[in-house]
Amino acid sequence: MASIIIGSQWGDEGKGKLVDILSQDYDIVARCQGGANAGHTIVVDGKKIALHLIPSGILNERATCVLGNGLVIHLPTFFKEVEGLKQKGIKYENRLFVSDRAHLVFDVHQICDQLKEAELSNGASNDSIGTTKKGIGPAYSSKASRGGLRVCDLFHFDIFKKNLTRLVENKRKRFGNFEYNIEEELKRYEGYAEQIRPFVIDSVYFMNQAFKDGKKVLIEGAQSTMLDLDFGTYPYVTSSASSVGGACTGLGIAPNKIVNQIGVVKAYTTRVGAGPFPTELHGDEAEALRKEGGEYGTTTGRPRRIGWLDVVVLRYTGLINDFTELNLTKLDVLSNTPEIKIGVDYKYNGEVLKSFPASLEVLAQCEVVYETFKGWNTNLANCKSFDELPVEAKVYINRIEELTGRRVKWIGVGQDRSSMIIKP
Template identity: 50%
Template sequence: MSSSLQRLLQREMGSVTVVLGAQWGDEGKGKVVDLIANDAHIVCRCQGGNNAGHTVVVGNVEYDFHLLPSGVTNTGCTAVVGNGVVINIPQLFDEISKNEAKGLNIRSRLLISDRAHIVFDFHQTVDGMQEQEKGTKSIGTTKKGIGPTYASKVSRTGLRVADLVGDFSVFEQRFLPLVETYHRLFPSLNVDVDAELKKYKDYAVQLRPFVVDTVTYLHQAIREGKNILVEGANACLLDIDFGTYPFVTSSNCSIGGVCTGLGIPPQVIGGVYGVVKAYTTRVGDGPFPTEQKNEIGDRLQSIGSEFGVTTKRRRRCGWLDVVLLRYSCMINGYTALALTKLDILDTFDEILIGVAYRLDGKLQKIPPACASDLGRVQVEYMTLPGWRTKTDECRKYFDLPPNARKYVETVQELLGVPFKWIGVGKSRASIIHVF
C-alpha cells in the first residue's frame, strides 16, 4: 500500500465523534456537545426534528436548540442539518432568529441537506388528532408532526428540501396528492392549499442559500481530516427499534441513525460518548421501572428543575436504572460516558440504583421487549450512602466527597464503561474531566 493511501485511510478512520443520549432524553447532551464542539470543524444533527430540545449556557446567555446542532455555539464551526432530520421550516427560521438575537451568528455557517424531509402544518395537526383518538392510550407525543412526517417518508409520499428548492411546479404537483391522502384519512382536516403553496414558495427562496448535498460535503471534509461532531437527538430508549416501543420517537436515535442520517460509513466513527443523568427522567407516557411517584420523585423534579425544553411538561423522575443503561451501552458501543447532574443528589441521605428486574418472579438482567412487561417488572435496588455535601464547586475528581466517588465508581463498574466527564452544575465550567 502506498504511503499516500495509508495517510488517507488514517485521516478517514475515526474522524467523526458522536454524542448520544443513553436514557430517555434530557440527559444534558448539550453540555457535553458544547464541551467537545470547541475542537470541531463541523457539528451535525442526523435525525429527529424540533421534538428535541438542547440548552447550552455560554457566559450569562442561555441558548435553546431544537433543530440546529447545539455545537453551533462554537463560532468557528459549520453546522450541518443532515438528511435524516425532518424540518419544520418556519420553526427553523424562528430558531435561527431567536439565537441570532442573542448574538450568535448562524446563517453564514449553516448547511441543510437537500435530502431532508419537510414537516408541514398538517403533519402537526394530524399528530394531535392521532393522539386525541388514542385517548387514555396516548403515547405522549410532542405533537410536532414528527411521526406523520416520517410516515410520509417511508410511504414514499413525503416531500424533501430538494423538491422545495427545485422546480416549484413539480413541488406543487406532489404537494396536492399528499394533502389529499391525509384528507381522506382525516376528513375534518382543513388545509388551504393555495395559501400553503404561496407560503412555501417564499420559504424556497429563503432556504435555497443553505441547501447542499451534505453527504458529499461531509465525505470531502473527512478526506481533508476535519473533526466532525454528531449530536444525537432524543435518546436510545426512545429509539424506534430499540426503545420502549410504542412509547418512542419515530427515528433511530441510537448509533445506526448517525450513518443513515448523514450518509457516512461506520468506520469513520471514532469516539461514541453516551450521556447519562445521575438519576432517571422521562417525559410523556410509557413504562418507567425506577420511577418514584413519591417524595423522592418530587425532590428530584424540584431540585433538578425537570421540565421539558420542548414541551415544558413536568418530567417524571426516579432512580438510576442500570438494566436499561447496560442495554443502551450494548447497542451503541459507547467508548466512554458523561455523567450529568450529579449535584442534584447532594442532599439525599441514601441513593438507590436499579440493578435487576424480576418479572413474574423470574430474574431479568435485560429489559423485556414488550412495554407491558417492562411496566410490570419489580426492580431490585442497590442502596448506597449519600454524601450530604455540595459538589457544584468541585473541578477535579478527587474534590468530590468519598461517597460521591463511590456512587460514580459503582455505576461505572456495573456498566463496564468509564466516565470521562462528570457534570456538577449548569454552567460551562461546572464539569469534571476524569481523563
C-alpha cells in the same frame, strides 16, 4: 474521524452541554435524525440558550453545523431559531447548512399529530404516546410511505405544489376534513424556497469530503436510545433511529467513520410522556428531584417523570451503541438526597433477566432489584476535580462504572458550561 454523542436513557440527559463543550475542538457538528421535537438547553455565563433543530455546536464560531438527510425539518421553526441566533449576535452565515435530502414537516403534519394523539387517548390519556405534537411522526410516516417532500423539491415548485396537495388530500381521507388552507401554505413555502436556498447543500458529498480532508466531526444525537424506533420501549418511542446506527443512515457516512461513541447518562432517570418506567418515583420524593433538577421539557414545558438510575437500561443501550466513554450529568441535583438508589437488575417470575425485555407486558411484571447508597449532602458547585468530590459521590460514580463496564470521563456538577469535571 467522527465522535457521536448519544443519549443512553429516555432523553433529556443533557447532551447539548457536552456537544457545546466538545464542539470547541471540532470542525463540523452534525445532526442526523429527529426534528424540532428535540430540545437542548445550554447555559453560558449564566445565560440560557434553547435550541431545537440547530446543532448545539453553533455556539462555536469555528464549527460548521449540518442538518443531515435523516432529519425532518419544519422550516418556520428553523427560521425562527436562525432569527434567535441573529438577535443573540451568534454568527451563522456560511457555517449552518441543511441537507437537500432532508424531509419537510408541514403544518398539516402537526395537525395530524394532534388528531392521532386525540384518537389514541379517546378520553384515556394513558393510551396516547405523549408526542410533542410537532408533526415528527406524521412526517416520517409520509417519508416511509413515499409521499413526503424534501428540501430539494422546493426548487421545482410546480411539482412541489402538486405533491403537497396530494399529501393533504391523503391526510383528509385518513382524518376527515380538518381545517387547513393549502393555498396559504403553498404561498409561504414559495417564499421559503428562496429563503432556504443559501443554506442548502448536498450533505452526503459534504460530509464524506470533510472526512477526506481530515476534518474532525462531532455527531449530535437527538432523543435517546430508549426512544429509538427499533430498540426503545415501542410504541412509546420517537419515529427515527436515535442510536448509533441512525448516524450512518442520517448522514450518509460509513460505520467505520465513527470511532467514539459517547453515552450521556443523567445521574438519575427521567422521561417525558407515556410509556414504561421501571424505576419511577412518585409523590414528594419525585417532586423534590424534579424541582431541584428543573425537570421540565425544553420543547414542551411538560413536567418530566422522575426515577432512580437504571443500570439495566444502561447496560442495554451500551450493547447497542458500544459506548467508549460516559458523561454523567446532573450529579449536583442529588446533593440533597439522603439516600440514593440504583436499579441493578430486573426479576421476572423470580429470575434475573439477562437484558432489557422487548415485551411491555413482561416489563410491567418485572421487579427492580436496587442497591442503596448514602447521599453526600454537599454542594458540588465548587468542585473542579474528581478528587474534590465528596467520598460518597465518588463511591456512586465508581459503582456506576463497575455495573456498566464503561468509563465515566465527564461529570456534570452544575448548569454552566464550566461546571464539568473531567475524571482522570
